[in-house]
Amino acid sequence: MSEGLRIAERLLAGDRTALARLISWAENGDSRFRAAHAAFYGRVGRARRIGITGPPGAGKSTLVNELARVLRGQQKTVGILAVDPTSPISGGALLGDRIRMESRTLDPGVFIRSMASRESHGGLARAAVDACDAMDAFGFDVILLETVGVGQAEYDVVGAADSVLVVLCPGAGDGIQAMKAGLLEVADVLVVNKCDLDGADRLQNDLSEAVHVRFTKRAWTPPIVAVSAGKSFGVEELVQEVERHFAHLEAADLALSRRSKRVQHVENVVDERLHRLLWRDRGWRAHVERELARTVSPYEVAEGVLAELTARLSAGPSMSPVDRKVSTP
Amino acid sequence: MTDRKIRVLVAKPGLDGHDRGAKTVASALRDYGMEVIYTGLHQTPEAIAEIAAQEDVDVVGLSILSGAHMTLFPRVREELVKRDMAHVVLTGGGIIPSDDMLELEKQGYAKLFGPGTHTEEIAKWIQAEMQRRFAAEARS
Structure with missing residues (x-):
């Protein structure tokens, strides 16, 4: 039996060390992860995935810790990434989110993993989804996925969740800042954290206006x-609102929503590889360096690379995928 | 292993409340390209081992200024073994008399680092040790 299959078996038997190792393999782009993933993928899909994003200092880690507390009170097990x-x-990287989640360390119903964003090209989003899949197959009821709300790569990460919570707080710019950053577009639920501080009401009003301008024609308006x-x-x-959003997804087409997110995952895998x-x-990097040394302009070099790649790829008449007849039900 | 990074847990076990050294070492290791998880103060050996397991770290570094090192090192190792994490490099530093350092190294703990150690020395030692281990793993 291959190492990948063995570790998949250990994962499905509830071995936490196996889960931790699988996440490392996913992060490292280790080929053994792919074998394991194929073996446990049949068990993926039971967990609810909640993404939590927002600017630095908004209180995401503290909120994740609190969400875990409430969910544990409902007897749900929780995986946190x-x-x-x-x-x-x-x-x-210095990974410090766990410090806010200290009270959950020894809870057998909780598993916390820190992940560094490393380089992008789909790699972060791919590794995060892989880690969630492993936690899902392990059997956690809910997965909380926390990331800093800056940059496309990190949006892609939370975008893979069923529900996305955008966490903001007063004193860190007004609601317009949040709109500028594109945070509102990804939100299923908007959270005004530190609501006891001055300016919280104002932030709530700003957000409420922004939401009504933007979301009038959508089936779901973020609360x-x-x-x-x-x-x-x-x-x-907040947990009730997240449940309401999940019920909305189920009433619409949860399977469809998840499948369209899987498309993104496949794109990420392909991009990265x-x-x-x-x-x-x-x-090719060395080739580019040589070309640039001949004082060829960057665009000329790029055109040359693209021309050669296209020539090699299009051995057939078309670069479109072959339309295979689907035989599975 | 194409993209493997060294993952390190910097932990503060027991009751002493000074973590300036731990934070300095954690930042320095980050600057040497490692992924560093810091536990925060007052951790039990059990919690440290559990975090090491969940984070699948390669190295655990204990910062101990309380004088309880002869108790804490064996307790952390015991808890790591329970979690199938015996392979982790268990190192550390702080106020540890040189006789105790020698004794701990004799008992199989990794190199320990006392006050005045340059952070570069710690980082380079970890890098060399992990390179050796990664290479051994790749051969097996």
Whole structure:
């Protein structure tokens, strides 16, 4: 039996060390993960996935800890994935989200994993979805996926969740800032955290206006929920709103919604592998350096690369996928 | 292993409340390209081992200034073994007399680092140790 199959069996038998190792393999792009994923994929799909995003300092980790507390009170088991940024200079990362979740460390119904964003090209979103899949197959009822709300790569991460919570707080710019950052577009539920602070009412009003301008024609209007995660205020109501959103998804077409998100996952896998193949394994970077040394302009170099790639790819008459007849029911 | 990074848990076990050293080491290791998880203060050996397991770290570094190192190191190791994490490099530093350091190293703990150690020395030691281990793993 291959190593991938063995670890998939251990995962399905409830071995937490196996879950931790699988997530590492997913992060590292290790081929053993793919074998394991194929083996446990049949058990993926039972967990509800909740994405939590928002600007730094909005209180995401504290809120995640509180959500876990309420969900545990409902006898639900919780897997948590917390993404923190990788330093673009050193490639290292300081992962500190767990500190806010300390009270959950020894709870056997909770598993917390920190993930560094590393480089992008779909890699982060791919690894995060893979980690959620592993937690899902392990058997957690709910998965909380926390990431910093800056940059497309990180939106892609929370975008893969069933419900996305955008966490904002007063004193960090008005609602317009949130609109600028594109945070409102991804929100299924808007959370005004630190609602006991000055400016919280104003933020709620701003958001409410923005939501009514933007979401009038959609089937789901994101509710705005005021909480104070640090004081355990309003979190039960927030969980109810998330449940309401999930019920909305189920009433619409949950399977369809999840499948369309899977398309993104496949794109990420392909992007990442192609990127690595081209720039790392097949020496195109060195080729580009040589070309640039001949004082060819960047666009000319790029055109040359593209022309050669297209020529090699289109050995057949078309670059469109072959339309295979689907035989499965 | 194409994209493997060294993952390190920097932990503060027991009751002492000074974590400036732990934070300094954590930031330094980050600057050497490692992914560093910091536990925060006052962790039990059980909690440290559980975090190490969930995070699948390669290295656990204990910062101990309380004098309880001869108790805490064995307790953390015991809890790591319980979680199938015996392979982790268990190192650390703080106020540890040199006789105790030698004794702990004799008992199979990794190199320990006392006050005045340059962070570069710690980072380079971890890198060298992990390179050796990654290479051994790749061969097996």
